[in-house]
Amino acid sequence: MCAKVLVVEDEEAISHLLAYNLEKEGFSVATCADGDDALTAVDEEKPDLVLMDWMLPNVSGVELCRRMRMGAETREIPVILLTARGEEEDRVRGLDVGADDYVTKPFSMSELVARVRAVLRRTAPALAGDVASFADLVLDRQNCRVRRGKRDVHLGPTEFRLLDVLLQRPGRVYSREQLLDRVWGQDVYVEIRTVDVHIGRLRKALNRGGDRDPIRTVRATGYALDETYAG
Template sequence: MSADQPTILVVEDELAQREVLSYNLEAEGLRVLKAENGEEALLLVAEEAPDVIVLDWMMPNLSGIEVCRQLKTRPETRAIPIIMLSARSEEVDRVRGLETGADDYVVKPYSVAELMARVRNQLRRVRPSSVGQRLEFEDIVLDAETYRVTRAGTPIKLGPTEFRLLSTFMEKPGRVWSREQLLDRVWGRDIYVDTRTVDVHVGRLRKALTRDGGSDPLRTVRGAGYSIG
């Protein structure tokens, strides 16, 4: 499984619906986490922040709207896009869902193709390189589709790990990533890698980016991690 594969959390209490969604998301090349109720969803998000959450409104005990409210009030999960699924088609319900913090609202029964398009749309916002986007920072251009990087028009050769590191940095310029966060995003949670490995690969990336004399765009934040810009 690719370490930089986007992760989608599907929260749906109906088994059949949950499996259909999961199957279609995995067919799109996405990694899927599954929760059958709101409590399980909150636990999963605390363990591993997904890139996008597909969340059913009507669930026993803890409703989707309450899960959404809790996630959107926490600083560490506020930015995760939530697509709310609901059989409630009235405008007042849609407004309530969006006001609670949902980023999108899909009425049941829905077309799976439409829902996949909406998931891709949210991914485009938070993980542009995962949907083949071109990223730019100052004079650096990264094309995720062709797997090419240039600086001031000059091609830069990067290994797969350095490419994933650079795309992570360029998706969110200015954001400081800790070594642990970079390990999760670039190497994957299931692989044990020493945090010092991150320093080695950041060093290689720095060397590649400054090989032709450009200034170093990467910033080391003592005690916190690394960022670009």
């Protein structure tokens, strides 16, 4: 599963350039042009990283970053600020409100992509490459293969995507609604209980042969991969 990047940039030419180059590098990209729309998009798109301009209409990038850090669902989403401001005081201010990195215009696309990958390696390492692992589980995105220890695990497409999401942040509890959005998409109507059915299938495939269950059920909330459960 590729990382989802939200680009918040009011200059249309720059927004298109960023989206084109990030998609070419394998990222999934959504865009918006002002701070108010960005607040909505963060909630709806649930991006893995936000790349935003400092100077935005309505709500500035710095203020948007501050508000994200105050929200329970958004405080962990990494943020890279883009700006023409190059003074040390401005950089410090951006980092003080919770930005993970700071890129000054003009910049090269290769540098920007490298910064995006570097931030993802720190915040969501499972999204930064083709292989994700946890305990004795290994998921190969490029070849669509899963192994547990020395055993191949055969999964259907939905179970593969579910495991991929859980592997991105082991220990994090994903609600059923979040799993629906990330695995099935926001434009598809699926009953909430469908998540439980596919988690059951995923468990059955992972736990053959007496292996310990790596998936923790959090009552009335959702699911997580948990070190204490893994074999």
